[in-house]
Amino acid sequence: MATGRTHRPATRSRGIPEATVARLPLYLRALTALSERSVPTVSSEELATAAGVNSAKLRKDFSYLGSYGTRGVGYDVEYLVYQISRELGLTQDWPVAIVGIGNLGAALANYGGFASRGFRVAALIDADPAMAGTPVAGIAVQHTDDLDRIISDNGVSIGVITTPPGAAQQVCDRLVAAGVTSILNFAPTVLSVPEGVDVRKVDLSIELQILAFHEQRKAGEDAAAEDEGAPPIRATPASRKGPDGDMPAVMPA
Amino acid sequence: MATGRTHRPATRSRGIPEATVARLPLYLRALTALSERSVPTVSSEELATAAGVNSAKLRKDFSYLGSYGTRGVGYDVEYLVYQISRELGLTQDWPVAIVGIGNLGAALANYGGFASRGFRVAALIDADPAMAGTPVAGIAVQHTDDLDRIISDNGVSIGVITTPPGAAQQVCDRLVAAGVTSILNFAPTVLSVPEGVDVRKVDLSIELQILAFHEQRKAGEDAAAEDEGAPPIRATPASRKGPDGDMPAVMPA
DNA sequence: CTATCTTTGTGCACGCGTTCACAAAGACAT
DNA sequence: ATGTCTTTGTGAACGCGTGCACAAAGATAG
Numbered sequence: 001m002a003t004g005r006t007h008r009p010a011t012r013s014r015g016i017p018e019a020t021v022a023r024l025p026l027y028l029r030a031l032t033a034l035s036e037r038s039v040p041t042v043s044s045e046e047l048a049t050a051a052g053v054n055s056a057k058l059r060k061d062f063s064y065l066g067s068y069g070t071r072g073v074g075y076d077v078e079y080l081v082y083q084i085s086r087e088l089g090l091t092q093d094w095p096v097a098i099v100g101i102g103n104l105g106a107a108l109a110n111y112g113g114f115a116s117r118g119f120r121v122a123a124l125i126d127a128d129p130a131m132a133g134t135p136v137a138g139i140a141v142q143h144t145d146d147l148d149r150i151i152s153d154n155g156v157s158i159g160v161i162t163t164p165p166g167a168a169q170q171v172c173d174r175l176v177a178a179g180v181t182s183i184l185n186f187a188p189t190v191l192s193v194p195e196g197v198d199v200r201k202v203d204l205s206i207e208l209q210i211l212a213f214h215e216q217r218k219a220g221e222d223a224a225a226e227d228e229g230a231p232p233i234r235a236t237p238a239s240r241k242g243p244d245g246d247m248p249a250v251m252p253a
Numbered sequence: 254m255a256t257g258r259t260h261r262p263a264t265r266s267r268g269i270p271e272a273t274v275a276r277l278p279l280y281l282r283a284l285t286a287l288s289e290r291s292v293p294t295v296s297s298e299e300l301a302t303a304a305g306v307n308s309a310k311l312r313k314d315f316s317y318l319g320s321y322g323t324r325g326v327g328y329d330v331e332y333l334v335y336q337i338s339r340e341l342g343l344t345q346d347w348p349v350a351i352v353g354i355g356n357l358g359a360a361l362a363n364y365g366g367f368a369s370r371g372f373r374v375a376a377l378i379d380a381d382p383a384m385a386g387t388p389v390a391g392i393a394v395q396h397t398d399d400l401d402r403i404i405s406d407n408g409v410s411i412g413v414i415t416t417p418p419g420a421a422q423q424v425c426d427r428l429v430a431a432g433v434t435s436i437l438n439f440a441p442t443v444l445s446v447p448e449g450v451d452v453r454k455v456d457l458s459i460e461l462q463i464l465a466f467h468e469q470r471k472a473g474e475d476a477a478a479e480d481e482g483a484p485p486i487r488a489t490p491a492s493r494k495g496p497d498g499d500m501p502a503v504m505p506a
Numbered sequence: 507c508t509a510t511c512t513t514t515g516t517g518c519a520c521g522c523g524t525t526c527a528c529a530a531a532g533a534c535a536t
Numbered sequence: 537a538t539g540t541c542t543t544t545g546t547g548a549a550c551g552c553g554t555g556c557a558c559a560a561a562g563a564t565a566g
Contacts, residue, residue: 025459215347
């Protein structure tokens with residue numbers, strides 16, 4: 001039974017803030033584009049606009065990595081690409097395992113941007129025996145029974161969960177038990193992991209709901225101010241699937 | 254030429270902080286699960302652990318919505334589900350258009366959690382003429398040429414971009430011109446949008462890179478402290494596709 | 507060698523978010 | 537009616553992240 005520990009563990013390992021780490025990939029992408037255009041140097045102002053951030057923020061971010069700029073000139077593109085890549089750990093190979101080869105899992109396996117920077121889809125795992133052996137994106141799907149061995153054999157430390165929500169926690173536990181210490185979770189579930197395991201979640205539904213909130217705010221400037229002050233009596237928002245009609249209808253406040 | 258304005262516009266419309274808005278979907282999900290189990294009330298402590306957050310944080314979040322709890326008892330599940338749904342704008346229907354029906358776009362169209370709460374896939378749009386008319390997830394794909402009309406006819410205000418990165422900005426501009434004011438961007442690009450348009454990005458590559466950073470930190474406690482102090486001379490991280498061999502090799506610091 | 511000009515690196519202040527800790531409020535038993 | 541007990545709601549302190557504004561550094565020209 002996993003105790004609800006979902007904190008990101010030891011984010012601030014030493015120095016370099018989490019917010020900066022989250023922006024480094026943005027900088028790296030912009031720098032790579034410049035590198036492909038053979039641009040030798042770039043100023044903080046140019047790079048900041050390319051990455052969509054403030055220039056002061058960018059300079060402060062880079063200051064955590066070291067003094068890699070030249071005053072009056074800017075930053076050397078190639079050198080900075082290498083430094084950020086090294087800092088992010090992209091100079092080494094990261095075998096990744098995707099668990100749950102449904103629509104989304106298959107799409108991720110086929111996603112080109114996946115393997116772009118050091119990440120390599122090392123294994124596809126699914127619980128459906130009928131899928132075992134089926135090639136997806138040129139890789140044969142393997143069965144969940146062999147999960148432990150697959151993770152070990154390939155030295156996978158990063159797992160991607162694209163299973164239905166009901167199976168996510170179980171898959172997560174098995175991945176962690178097999179040695180995975182970083183998990184990218186696409187299932188709409190709160191995963192409980194032991195200390196030392198990182199979990200990042202990608203949740204379409206949440207993103208849409210946040211957008212809907214702002215959208216409502218934008219549209220609500222004129223109309224839709226109907227019952228703002230007086231909350232409606234209806235304690236049943238819709239026909240919820242309750243076993244009996246025993247819904248509270250307390251209506252506090 | 255879009256000026257690089259990627260700030261989230263007017264997040265703090267009135268009251269309710271952005272961080273709280275981002276957590277409301279989590280609470281809603283946990284509450285819905287409780288509702289389906291016909292649990293009448295729940296304490297902040299229980300709900301907090303179910304949602305994977307701190308109980309004090311949850312109470313403060315709810316305090317922004319109003320005083321919906323009963324001291325000594327907790328929160329009424331059904332009532333809270335309705336209040337949060339209303340606050341997030343989930344009581345109304347949100348037609349969504351997905352642009353770019355590749356692997357990812359098709360997966361999203363088939364994604365069940367999409368239509369779960371008020372969101373309805375109203376249109377699928379792709380630039381490939383060969384795809385026009387092809388049904389994906391039971392919806393016929395339409396061509397980009399009709400984008401403007403499709404958005405208008407269906408009253409779409411939320412667009413999802415799953416195109417290749419090169420086409421993302423152009424698609425974004427067209428969506429905005431057609432009246433879309435909220436965009437969920439899966440393309441690895443920094444989108445420039447005018448004031449009043451919300452953009453949220455989902456970037457697998459960035460998530461993986463952040464995980465790799467922490468992974469490297471975890472693994473780097475024992476070994477991998479090789480050349481920390483002395484950065485390598487190699488200014489060319491790999492064989493970059495430069496037109497000529499004119500790479501700077503400046504090596505500052 | 508000196509002056510000027512550009513751009514970095516950063517000290518500082520401010521605002522947001524998180525967490526603690528506790529008083530107020532209500533349920534429940536007697 | 538009174539007391540006890542549970543749980544909410546929130547004031548206050550703290551820490552992190554952001555942005556301003558400027559001094560230091562180095563390039564470049566004369």
